Amino acid sequence: MINVFQPSLGEAELNAIAEVFGSNWVGKGPRTAAFEAAFAGHLGVDTDRVTAVNSCTEATFIAMQLAGVGPGTEVVLPTVSFVGAGNAIAAHGGRPVFCDVDPHTLNPTVDDVAAALTPCTRAVLALHYGGRPGDIAGIAELCRERGILLIEDAACAVDSSVDGVPCGTLGDIGVWSFDAQKIVVAGDGGMLTARDPELVARAAKLAYFGLEQFSGFSQARRSAHRWWDFDISSFSRRSIMNDMQAAVGLVQLGRLPDFADRRRTVEARYDSGLADVPGLTLPPPLPPGQRSSYYLYWVQMDEGIRDDVASDLYAQGIYTTFRYPILHRVAAYGSTARLPRAERAAERTLCLPMHQALSDDDVDAVVAALRASLARRLGRHTVAAGDTR
Secondary structure, eight states, X not given: OBOSSOOOOOHHHHHHHHHHHHXXXXXXXXXXXXXXXXXXXXXXXXXXXXXXXXXXXXXXXXXXXXXXXXXXXXXXXXXXXXXXXXXXXXXXXXXXXXXXXXXXXXXXXXXHHHHHOOTTEEEEEEEOGGGOOOSHHXXXXXXXXXXXEEEEEOTTOTTXXXXXEETTSSSSEEEEEOSTTSSSOOSSBEEEEESSHHHHHHHXXXXXXXXXXXXXXXXXXXXXXXXXXXXXXXXXXXXXXXXXXXXXXXXXXXXXXXXXXXXXHHHHXXXXXXXXXXXOBOOOOOOTTXXXXXXXXXXXXXXXXXXXXXXXXXHTTBOOBOSOOOGGGOGGGTOOOOOHXXXXXXXXXEEEOOOXXXXXXXXXXXXXXXXXXXXXXXXXHHHHHHOOO
């Protein structure tokens, strides 16, 4: 099977885990601190502006607490987003307000976000679809003008930027993912950053029971007579990263430039191989000044054949998908929104395999299978549509 996502892991990552085993400490420790420092360097921010957690979803939950989301508040987010984002808002008593998206980029425009704002809006939670920044600079300006927090879901955007500014740092809070389907893989794990270091310090406490001190062996407590005593600042959970995850993440972060280069090559090969296919729409070119992480490669076609094309490819050992199912249609969120552009895009979009382990032969096989399926399905669909018997 040619997988839609696939990590690139090898001997260097195994050696890093072996070093953690040899240290006799596998919990949160020096490697987690080193990963935080390395990721801060990757973003070009001070280390006190990042903290590691056990998943991007948990980072999003914490971001809702930092933003003061609760009953009577609303958070605007694109309906094409991950279910963890909607859950984070609803779990804190807030109301998810879903906005429409550009039908080709699947990212919200400034106008989409502005149309969903109300006096109850506490924050905007913007996803960078497929690793493309979208109109995040304009959305950030809108939020500043309205005095609304901007939280960036940069789970797919670890190497994305706008005019040299990394995605996840254009707003007030950013969250990243290192799960098994992402570009930088740590097995699992996440990172949170904030413009205000005090928010990051609070997030670190929220990630560890709300404890006012993290360890009896910390420098602050080392001279205390009863170092096991503690106090708490909130009734929080345990959602810290450990040194095994961080060790793998450190190696992967060092390999990110090579991963990004290969993904860029894969995208270009798809663009070239599919450019002249009738009935197929490819991702639009990136605007000037934007850099993508190339996390997804999606194509769009007539909604009457999309599912059949996906089945054709699966039968030939090619896994495809659509990310992400539109959230305003999830009954649990209680939304009555009508978002026609997102609804149509969700029926027409198919995500092809996209990862750095794809060979040129793999990409060519996907292109050939897709071209053949479309030629067959479009012919049948045209006959069926015109048959009035």
